[in-house]
Amino acid sequence: MVAHGMNRRDFLGTGVKAGAILATSAALPATVFATPAAGTPRDRQLFAIAQRELAKAGKAIWRSDIVGIADFGLRSSEPRFHFVNLDRSEVQSFRVSHGTGSDPEHDGWLNDFSNVHGSNATSRGAYVTWEWYTGRYGTSVRLGGLDDSNSNALKRYIVMHRAKYAENEHLAKWGRLGRSNGCFAMGEEQFRMALTNLSGGRLLYADSLGLAADGTTVTKPAPILPAQPELELLQPETPTAAQRLNPGSF
Numbered sequence: 001m002v003a004h005g006m007n008r009r010d011f012l013g014t015g016v017k018a019g020a021i022l023a024t025s026a027a028l029p030a031t032v033f034a035t036p037a038a039g040t041p042r043d044r045q046l047f048a049i050a051q052r053e054l055a056k057a058g059k060a061i062w063r064s065d066i067v068g069i070a071d072f073g074l075r076s077s078e079p080r081f082h083f084v085n086l087d088r089s090e091v092q093s094f095r096v097s098h099g100t101g102s103d104p105e106h107d108g109w110l111n112d113f114s115n116v117h118g119s120n121a122t123s124r125g126a127y128v129t130w131e132w133y134t135g136r137y138g139t140s141v142r143l144g145g146l147d148d149s150n151s152n153a154l155k156r157y158i159v160m161h162r163a164k165y166a167e168n169e170h171l172a173k174w175g176r177l178g179r180s181n182g183c184f185a186m187g188e189e190q191f192r193m194a195l196t197n198l199s200g201g202r203l204l205y206a207d208s209l210g211l212a213a214d215g216t217t218v219t220k221p222a223p224i225l226p227a228q229p230e231l232e233l234l235q236p237e238t239p240t241a242a243q244r245l246n247p248g249s250f
Contacts, residue, residue: 041215043091050084053126053205060128060146062201068129068194070184072098072110072122073210074218076177081186083197094190097166098122099182108176109220110208115145115152120181123150123158127204132195137161137185141199150206160184160198162191 039047050067067084074080081096101121102110114121125147132139140161145153152158163185164170165178178185184204186194198204210218 039089039091040213042211042213045211045215046082046084046091047086047089049205049209050086050203054203057126057128057146057203060144061203062128064203066197066202068198068202068204069209070096070204070206071209071211072102072113072124072206073208073220074212075108076103076110077108077171077175081184081190083193085197092193094186094193095166095171095177096190097163097177097180097183097185100179101182103179105223106176106179113149113208114182115149115156117152117156122180122182122206123153123156124207125150125205127153127158127206129160129199129202129204132199135159135161137163139195141195143184143204156182158182158184160186160191160194160204162186162188166190 046069049069054061054064054067065085065087067086069082069084071080071082076095076097079093079095081094083092083094085091098110099114099120099122100106101114101119102112104111110122112121113124115123123145125145127143127145127150130142130144132141134140138161140159143153143158143160145151145158150158161183163178163180166185167187170178184194184206210220212218
């Protein structure tokens with residue numbers, strides 16, 4: 001289990017296969033990142049974020065060729081899970097679900113992050129991907145939180161898995177994806193790519209970036225409030241005896 005109080009500089013990983021992977025990773029040469037010039041303005045920002053987070057994570061990450069970036073500043077109907085391939089200087093983007101506790105209105109927008117047990121919310125921060133295992137949703141990938149903001153990921157069973165509510169059919173019917181219990185849930189094809197591209201000690205980073213393809217920042221729209229009656233039409237209410245004796249209770 002992950003010891004509480006560890007930061008990402010001290011964190012060397014755990015899990016069923018961690019020891020074997022760490023033993024082989026020690027022989028790997030250090031990676032020197034170039035700044036990719038190709039791609040959209042958003043792609044170039046994603047490259048920079050991936051390189052920054054890899055540098056912060058240090059030895060907690062065993063493979064630095066591909067980084068997953070989940071941008072929860074975009075609505076769940078948008079491709080907001082990015083496979084950032086630093087070796088090829090390319091980005092592939094797909095959809096991913098967020099937690100019910102982060103979107104109680106179920107409007108497709110993430111409101112808040114949480115690291116609290118039982119919150120069913122998405123957590124912000126950097127994760128290391130661990131081994132595959134078979135769970136409720138079939139093959140899934142364990143995740144270890146590297147930051148204080150997601151340090152409970154392992155105990156909360158925050159993982160990557162496939163889900164029908166993340167398929168295109170669900171999006172076509174409801175206009176947004178379904179919600180998870182805080183996990184990174186994807187459609188079948190997208191999850192197969194995650195198994196290939198992100199498992200085995202790679203970095204997954206989640207934040208509310210709101211990056212549009214042209215590099216601009218998307219802002220969550222303000223909620224539409226019901227129309228309010230004109231003030232002059234409001235009639236003052238006569239308080240009851242109970243209300244007079246208990247101000248603020250009603």
